[in-house]
Amino acid sequence: MTYLLGSHHVTLSVGGAQEDVDFHTQVLGMRFIKKTVLYDGSSPVYHLYYSNAHGDPSSVITTFPWAQAGLYGTRGTNQAREVLLAVPANSLDFWAQRLAQHNIAATQSEIFGERRISFLHPSGIEYQLVGVVGDPRQGYTGYGVPQEAAIHGIHGVGIHVFDQDRMVDFGNEVFFAQGEIWEEGDRARFRVGTDSFGNWIELTGNRTDPQGTWRYGAGTYHHFAWNLDTLANQEQVKFDIEGAGYTDISELKNRTYFKSHYVRSPGGALFELAVTHEDGGWDCDESPEELGKQFMLPTQFESERESIMSKLETISIDAKIEE
Template sequence: MENKILGIHHITAIAGDAKRNFNFYTKVLGLRFIKRTVNFDDPQTYHFYFGDEQGNPGSILTFFPWGSAVRQGRRGAGMATEIGYSVPEGSFDFWIKRFEENNVIYNKPAERFGEKYLTFLDPDGLKLEFIIPKTPDNRKPYETAEVKADAATKGFYNTTLTLNNIQATAKVLTEIFGYKLVAQEGNRYRYATDAIDTANVIDLVELPTEQHGLGANGTVHHIAFRVKDDATQMAFRQKIVDMGLQITPQIDRNYFHSLYFREPGGVLFEIATDNPGFTVDEPLEELGKNLKLPAQYEAHRKEIEAHLARLD
């Protein structure tokens, strides 16, 4: 892998009830629960990570489940408004039946850029899509007793950003991140990187009069782009500074190292490293089974555990 942005690393969203969020993504969608930890800035709130078996970059959807006190968000301009997962050809009948059995709100399948997609909402109103890619996705899916490989998600396909004007955001994607405009349908512009074959698509939807979104329950908090290591990350940090944008210092998130900046269209972007990975504090077979705390909160484990909702 070269010193490039390697598509999407993870996507982080906001949820309400923790147990409802956990049940939907592990039981209904069949994702693996790969890390049970807390918000590093608010240790009385969970931070959940869902992904494939190993928690590979490009498969990781994370949540801050802030409970009943969090207000309902609203999709709009200046935010990521859709999260797309790659699923196998012929899987839509399975998913539609499963959605109906679990009272999931969904739309009839449609087609975009020559690819079939199925839109649905999670229990908090987060908008998701299952997409059957034109190019075969050879990533190994995570299977459960109810969701087998012939239907299971492979990881992310894309995410969609809604903007009043796409120009400045597109400049970040193309001039810093190495993406290229590969297709357009109406006001939807598709950008992709050839640095990797999967989780490598960003769609920009331009809506000049769209009201700005409200970041809260049921909305995406940020999009994290992937780099292989710290040296590559810091090289990209300099490029962002050179473009005149404000960006944080490197922050240690235990499982990856992060930089954050808000791109000109208003969406919060992160650049996250592959290292050190999710097995840094527990073995692969134990992922997600135990509450893992950053070192600064370990002395307060008992009171933190007492505050957090039970998931079983």
């Protein structure tokens, strides 16, 4: 039997490294848990990780700051666009005030019966804090964010698509869609996997924006990762997806902390099939208490540490931004 639990992490192409650190820690109050580099290609680019209190699968945002390399993307249709994060339902007034204190423009709305606050990452990526009830994940209480307002983790992924039906078909055929399809205005959503939180796919019908870029490039969403739990299940799911004709799928890649296949969905969004394997996890190279304190490199890059560090901007995890 093949299965999918829920979300695993979100990966974004952002602008500057320091502004990204400041945004996720000083503004959103997330925990910084890992500083490493992109494993693919030859360009040294940071890979930065943020999470809730415990680094749960379904709580992690990771970023590649591409501005230093001069690489920028285009937001558009047929592309993942919105970072949806779950917060306690009664915390939206706190977040509206906090964002205003940091001079971040935000708008409030109610979508699918959930109160939300929408705002932008400094590189332009769209974020939404979604008020939810009964989420068991524990938020991080650093940087002045109290437990009663702290971000639980991922709520889901917002994808802009030319044709919503093709993504619904994909969910129903091979990607573990659960329950009914909700529709509201130009949006439709459904849940995938067995988790009771963090696994919504929201589809916005968009036939006006140009095609969004799929490559790395500052200001764009790169991929959304799903938790397949075990390597055996992950391989069977890959086999089933390919067998259904969705053959734009990668070989297995070892990311140290997890192992992954990548599949391009018919709505353009890149999905990752991720497993935190027995030799992985965020604490496989740092203790749980010291996560994010050191610059971690995979074994194959360790001999180039000095050269790599010389090409990356210096960042401070505890740097302050103006109130």
